[in-house]
Amino acid sequence: MTVTQTTTKSDVDAPAPVAREHLRRLLATGERPAPPSAFASARAFAWRSMLKIKHVPEQAFDILLFPIMMLLMFTYLFGGAIAGGTGDYLQFLLPGIMVMSIVMTTMYTGMSVNIDINKGVSDRFRTLPIWRAAPMVGYLLADVFRYAAAGAVMFGTGLVMGYRPEGGAVGVLLGVGLLLVFCFSFSWLWTWLGLITRSEKTVMSISMSIMFPLTFLSNIMVDPSTMPGWLQPVVENTPISQLVDGVRGLFDGDVSTASVATTLIWSAGFIAVFGFLTIRAYNRK
């Protein structure tokens, strides 16, 4: 008779036993560092988001490829029909399509917040003695970094395609800065949605049904003066149209102070309203 020795997989993977003495020493140190500042805790959460990009690089592809696709498709498919030529249309389209694709990717933040809640990790964060908004601000800080990367990629692609900004480097940097400020503020809508909805799929479908009308009913693709008269005032006054006006103006070196100011007011409003709702939902969850 032969005896075969089998080693099960779990035995191979089994971790070393718990070192009781070591554990006792760690417990006994009784160290209690001073709680981190609001900024330090937000920065720790931003670091977490960056680590996620490292471990799950697919999501970064999403955010970088989507804008390039949008830029190529809209320029070469619609340019001829809308502006009579792709070159002129690119000049008009690039700032707007940059706003559109980056603002659209802000909704991922809501999904991430929702996933944290459903996976239970936010339970741990919520029992920590830290600034209550830190997890969300951390997400948004890392996201702003991603948006900046997406903006740079789009701008680079645009340059290759023949886009030339009249506003120069300063105009472009200011324009992108304005876009990032708006995205950071606007995202509080998504963090709130992420906290109050049941699943990430719900977050996705609600976000889509907000984003599509908001971005298409705008001056991104076409000049609103080509729209029916009753629609024009609506389209011209959405926060997205104001933002596009501001960014386009800064890129073109022909900025209207009013649209920049309106965008900043909208941004402050989003933070005030949805920041408040987010923190309230977070505390009550």
Next chain:
Amino acid sequence: MSQRDLAIRAEGLVKHFKDVKAVDGVDLEVPAGTVYGVLGPNGAGKTTTVRMLATLLRPDAGSATVFGRDLIADAASVRSQVSLTGQYASLDEDLTGFENLVLLSRLYGYGKPAARDRAADLLEAFGLTAAGGKQVKAYSGGMRRRLDIAASIIVTPKLLFLDEPTTGLDPRSRNQVWDVVRTIVGEGTTVLLTTQYLEEADQLASRIAVIDTGRVIAEGTPGQLKSSVGAGSIRVRLHHADQREHARQVLAEALAGEVALDDDPVALTARLAPGQDTAVQGSHALGELARAGILVDDFSLGQPSLDEVFLSLTSKVDA
């Protein structure tokens, strides 16, 4: 017991979700420095109770203090005293074990180098050094639990909530978690542990609250709960099945108690009289069987198990 010696004092905690009364008036007094078990079936309201006490849910009614601090008015100060290891691992699955611990150490206020040291130390104490560089999603259930508990003691908490810490673990991992719990409580941390396993409560807890349909239906030491059900019992297996009826009569006479015939055709179980020595009664019963010429293959004497306590308590509520 004075306020000072209580880790938790909760009065009339209530939490409703829509029409469901998840917790319906829970009172608890948890002495500091002990393991306190909250025992109940699925859906009894254990997790909801713990989530309220850990400041994750706001109670609809009732009040509670944790080390004398009010749960609602002073939530921030309660948070600085407690840690929670939830029923579902409260970790970021995309990050490695090491990164999770560094992140949380930083959130507890450790500087960057100190956070890395603390994380490495904890991984080593929990036998996870080799797995530290792997994403948590690749961890086994037992490893996740350990990492989760490690995360809860980055800063030694005064009160640790463990929500069903061994559900779904194999026996070896379960024993290791028990070992960790004993070590933690040995260093002075109060542990409130929920479980649906009576054995676990019996092994670890010095007091137990039995909870069902959102209420505490019994509370006491494991010994008190057991003796509330009655004395133990003796179970015998006979050599010949046809002697069972005779054996039943002999036992009924010897012990003056109820005798039940088991499903096993050669076995029967007799209740012992409460308040008398279990071993004395058992040997008396066996002597009487021998004198009557009944051959006994095997016997066992038992204290009532917490299972019996649990079943008798929960069935009372149903009735």
